[in-house]
Amino acid sequence: MEIFIHDTPQAATRAAARTIAGLLGRKPEAVLGLATGDTMLALYDELVGLHRDEGLDFSRVTTFNLDEYVGLPPEHPDSYHSFMRERLFDRVNIRPQAVHIPDGQAADLSQVCVDYEEAIQEAGGIDLQLLGIGRNGHIGFNEPSSSLASRTRVTPLARQTLKDNRCHFHEEPMPSSAITMGIGTILQARQCLLLAFGSAKAKAVARAAEGPVTTMVPASALQFHPDCRFLLDPAAASKLKNQAYYASQQSDS
Numbered sequence: 513m514e515i516f517i518h519d520t521p522q523a524a525t526r527a528a529a530r531t532i533a534g535l536l537g538r539k540p541e542a543v544l545g546l547a548t549g550d551t552m553l554a555l556y557d558e559l560v561g562l563h564r565d566e567g568l569d570f571s572r573v574t575t576f577n578l579d580e581y582v583g584l585p586p587e588h589p590d591s592y593h594s595f596m597r598e599r600l601f602d603r604v605n606i607r608p609q610a611v612h613i614p615d616g617q618a619a620d621l622s623q624v625c626v627d628y629e630e631a632i633q634e635a636g637g638i639d640l641q642l643l644g645i646g647r648n649g650h651i652g653f654n655e656p657s658s659s660l661a662s663r664t665r666v667t668p669l670a671r672q673t674l675k676d677n678r679c680h681f682h683e684e685p686m687p688s689s690a691i692t693m694g695i696g697t698i699l700q701a702r703q704c705l706l707l708a709f710g711s712a713k714a715k716a717v718a719r720a721a722e723g724p725v726t727t728m729v730p731a732s733a734l735q736f737h738p739d740c741r742f743l744l745d746p747a748a749a750s751k752l753k754n755q756a757y758y759a760s761q762q763s764d765s
């Protein structure tokens with residue numbers, strides 16, 4: 513795991529965008545694993561800017577989103593389908609058929625999960641997986657106690673997640689479960705980039721990066737990933753014990 517502490521969220525976001533642009537330069541048909549949430553907003557704006565100003569090409573890219581709420585139709589304004597359309601897909605030249613987000617409204621949700629795993633395999637696996645982190649250490653919607661080998665499945669949302677995400681919902685009640693890629697699914701991506709900003713994430717980041725690997729901190733499973741970077745701002749990094757070492761790694765690179 514490599515920890516990069518940037519001066520600002522903007523600098524960390526630009527570094528993430530450059531990493532994605534570099535991948536698409538080397539491999540225009542790359543498979544991207546995408547996340548939603550507030551942390552990703554500026555990153556998607558940055559990618560849209562690179563598309564508009566520098567011709568960053570998404571025409572051969574395939575994407576798989578981490579998760580979707582159960583019960584929301586794709587056109588629902590609070591669905592992750594809508595989030596992705598508004599924030600990225602409608603603003604770049606990606607092919608609609610290359611976009612994959614779990615269907616949270618399907619009659620047979622177990623089949624959706626099996627099909628999702630198969631589609632990832634058929635696409636050749638995920639080259640780069642973007643991740644945020646919940647205050648409870650979740651990645652995707654793998655809440656504390658999720659198996660570190662879990663695959664795409666339906667899962668209830670933790671109380672902390674319901675509390676944190678309620679503000680994004682225009683209608684009550686918000687869904688109480690979601691389809692999420694599993695931790696095992698995420699660990700199979702060739703590269704993982706986790707972004708976290710602000711002091712509210714500091715404890716989860718420290719537990720994920722420096723604590724023991726445990727199901728109670730799902731992001732700690734990333735310690736097993738051979739190519740995982742955490743891109744942080746100083747506030748999100750503030751509870752890390754090893755900050756001086758991470759800074760020396762950065763000056764060497």
Ligand code: F6R
Binds near residue numbers: 551646
């Ligand atoms: C969203 C997702 C979640 C978020 C996490 C952080 O697709 O998988 O794990 O990345 O909840 O959310 P924000 O960025 O809103 O703090």
